[in-house]
Amino acid sequence: MGEEFFSSLLAEQKIVLSSTQHEQFKRYFELLVEWNEKMNLTAITEKKDVYLKHFYDSITPSFYYPFTDQKIVDIGAGAGFPSLPLKILYPDLQISIIDSLNKRIGFLTHLANELELTGVSFYHDRAELAGKSKHHREIYDVAIARAVARMSVLSELCLPFVKVGGDFIALKGAGSNEEVAEGKKAIAVLGGELSASHSFQLPIEHSERQIVQIKKAKATPNKYPRKPGVPNKQPIT
Numbered sequence: 586m587g588e589e590f591f592s593s594l595l596a597e598q599k600i601v602l603s604s605t606q607h608e609q610f611k612r613y614f615e616l617l618v619e620w621n622e623k624m625n626l627t628a629i630t631e632k633k634d635v636y637l638k639h640f641y642d643s644i645t646p647s648f649y650y651p652f653t654d655q656k657i658v659d660i661g662a663g664a665g666f667p668s669l670p671l672k673i674l675y676p677d678l679q680i681s682i683i684d685s686l687n688k689r690i691g692f693l694t695h696l697a698n699e700l701e702l703t704g705v706s707f708y709h710d711r712a713e714l715a716g717k718s719k720h721h722r723e724i725y726d727v728a729i730a731r732a733v734a735r736m737s738v739l740s741e742l743c744l745p746f747v748k749v750g751g752d753f754i755a756l757k758g759a760g761s762n763e764e765v766a767e768g769k770k771a772i773a774v775l776g777g778e779l780s781a782s783h784s785f786q787l788p789i790e791h792s793e794r795q796i797v798q799i800k801k802a803k804a805t806p807n808k809y810p811r812k813p814g815v816p817n818k819q820p821i822t
């Protein structure tokens with residue numbers, strides 16, 4: 586059920602999957618459900634829901650933003666969303682995932698081997714620490730994140746990774762206009778500029794979605810990101 590329906594939704598966007606890509610999504614679903622029995626990866630386990638709310642939802646930024654072979658960092662990817670569905674769709678992307686939960690990194694490493702993904706790296710770290718390291722700071726074309734924090738906080742976790750001229754893309758649900766308005770100061774302080782915002786509804790269940798795109802206009806001041814937990818406790822306002 587999930588697979589045919591996924592293909593028909595993608596066809597509406599003129600995306601046709603190869604048999605390898607179909608197989609990769611199928612295996613991703615199987616491993617997600619299997620590992621979810623041993624560890625908490627997702628509350629969504631029905632096949633059609635995983636295909637819609639994880640796989641399809643993760644690739645919606647590509648309807649608005651041209652993904653090709655960029656170097657991307659996914660902050661707080663959890664079970665790989667949104668960057669791994671994007672990687673399956675655009676195999677030339679170079680993906681780095683940073684997540685503070687090590688057991689999720691274990692799952693992702695196994696998943697990447699099973700799916701034979703190349704050009705993916707996983708880091709068990711806090712974004713606040715990795716964003717200060719020379720291995721990550723201001724070297725990415727794109728930072729992307731879904732369901733990690735509100736915009737004011739998320740900007741501090743993501744923008745330090747993006748090189749000047751690159752983009753920060755946030756996948757948001759209902760209420761994101763208020764979040765963006767509240768995060769305006771943080772975005773500017775961290776060197777960002779709101780460049781686009783795309784609103785739409787997820788098919789079938791019609792829940793609100795927004796893809797918020799922020800351009801990195803200038804370098805992030807050295808004092809950011811602040812120590813782990815501080816962006817969340819004292820957002821820049």
Ligand SMILES: C[S@@+](CC[C@H](N)C(=O)[O-])C[C@H]1O[C@@H](n2cnc3c(N)ncnc32)[C@H](O)[C@@H]1O
Pocket residue numbers: 660661662663664665666667683684685686689710711712713730731732733742
């Ligand atoms: C609610 S989950 C969302 C996972 C995934 N992005 C998704 O949309 O399904 C949030 C994830 O962000 C990670 N996370 C939260 N704060 C973080 C931080 N400061 N640095 C790195 N990872 C963080 C958590 O470990 C968790 O895996």
